[in-house]
Amino acid sequence: MKKIAMLLGLSVSAFALSVSAAAADSVDAPSVTAGPEMTICQDANFSGSCQWHQIVTGIKWRDLGYDLGPGFQDSISSIRNNSNLKVTFYEHSNFAGRALVFPAYTQHSDLSQTGWANDVLSSLRVD
Structure with missing residues (x-):
């Protein structure tokens, strides 16, 4: 790996720092990620398996099972629109x-507190 990094003109420590920063953006709380974002979690209170997505006008996800992965089709219980x-x-x-x-x-x-049942959402649009 050191030889590859040297060929690319990167030091190994700089490479490790950039990987760590990228990993932190995908794992840490949404405030780490820059820009408008949306948090979608399978369980209430933003727990269980969660995904953070940068969002822009015009996004159309016709099938959340396809666009987010099979674990998110009809299995969302908490959502934050931070945009x-x-x-x-x-x-x-x-x-x-x-x-x-x-x-x-x-x-x-907790979507069940909104008059909706948890685990029923299947598609979305961003306007």
Whole structure:
């Protein structure tokens, strides 16, 4: 690895620092990541398996099981929209069924407390 880093003009310590920073962005709390973001967790109170995503206007995920991975199809229980964008989740794939809107800078730590059941969201759009 040292030889590869030297060929690329990087020191091994600089390489290790950049890997550590990248790993921290994907693991730590969302405040570590720069820019507008959304946190999606399988369990209430932002626990269990979570994903943090940079979001921009125009994102359309027709099937959360495909776009986020099979563990996130109909299995989301808490959501944080830490952006100035509106995120709309839908009950079914392809933006069908009831819609749950998250205005800018809103969150729900337990979707069952919103009149929705946990584990029913299947697609989303960002406006």
